[in-house]
Amino acid sequence: MTDLLELQKEFIKKHLFPGGIAADYTMGNGHDTLFLSRTAGPRGRVYAFDVQAAALQSTALRLCRGNAPQNYVLIHDSHHNAGKYVTQKVNAGMFNLGWLPGSDRTVFTRRETTLPAIAGAIERMAPDGILLVAVYPGHSEGDAEGKLIHEYLSSLDRRKYMCALFRITNSPASPFFYIIEN
Numbered sequence: 001m002t003d004l005l006e007l008q009k010e011f012i013k014k015h016l017f018p019g020g021i022a023a024d025y026t027m028g029n030g031h032d033t034l035f036l037s038r039t040a041g042p043r044g045r046v047y048a049f050d051v052q053a054a055a056l057q058s059t060a061l062r063l064c065r066g067n068a069p070q071n072y073v074l075i076h077d078s079h080h081n082a083g084k085y086v087t088q089k090v091n092a093g094m095f096n097l098g099w100l101p102g103s104d105r106t107v108f109t110r111r112e113t114t115l116p117a118i119a120g121a122i123e124r125m126a127p128d129g130i131l132l133v134a135v136y137p138g139h140s141e142g143d144a145e146g147k148l149i150h151e152y153l154s155s156l157d158r159r160k161y162m163c164a165l166f167r168i169t170n171s172p173a174s175p176f177f178y179i180i181e182n
């Protein structure tokens with residue numbers, strides 16, 4: 001059966017090549033950071049963000065054990081501040097919203113910062129770039145966050161951006177994701 005979270009990576013691979021610039025806007029345990037680091041290769045650059053120190057520790061360990069190229073910078077700050085750190089255009093960006101798997105679930109992404117972070121990430125996209133946003137419904141903040149993101153992406157000028165939604169229609173509580181291409 002199709003794994004939606006694995007499917008995301010297929011889209012990324014069409015936009016991120018060796019030497020490219022990537023951003024993991026929700027680092028978590030670093031699975032996505034490792035994937036982006038390997039895909040961008042030693043001449044590329046990956047910026048990864050999280051508000052939890054535990055996420056940076058977990059990701060650093062994963063990158064080390066995974067023999068990731070030394071092309072990454074792990075940033076302990078909220079993704080809505082990404083513009084302070086990322087001055088280059090970004091070929092591929094990822095948001096995997098929600099909470100840190102394995103944590104006590106007290107820290108999770110919130111619409112007040114997620115929306116400005118997504119807007120900034122869209123402005124930062126390189127020509128022919130891609131942004132991926134995975135939403136985890138099934139809890140009140142995830143539902144509200146998902147609705148706002150949907151409204152926002154639906155309002156973008158279709159002459160500039162293509163926004164698509166991938167969702168399991170007969171499982172509305174399952175995670176779903178958007179791709180934004182310019």
Ligand SMILES: C[S@@+](CC[C@H](N)C(=O)[O-])C[C@H]1O[C@@H](n2cnc3c(N)ncnc32)[C@H](O)[C@@H]1O
Nearest residue numbers: 026027028029030031032050078079100108109
């Ligand atoms: C579902 S996890 C991400 C999974 C991750 N991409 C991976 O591969 O393991 C969501 C992460 O977003 C982080 N987060 C919450 N609010 C944030 C914010 N304002 N800026 C950056 N990260 C945030 C959480 O701490 C959590 O680690």
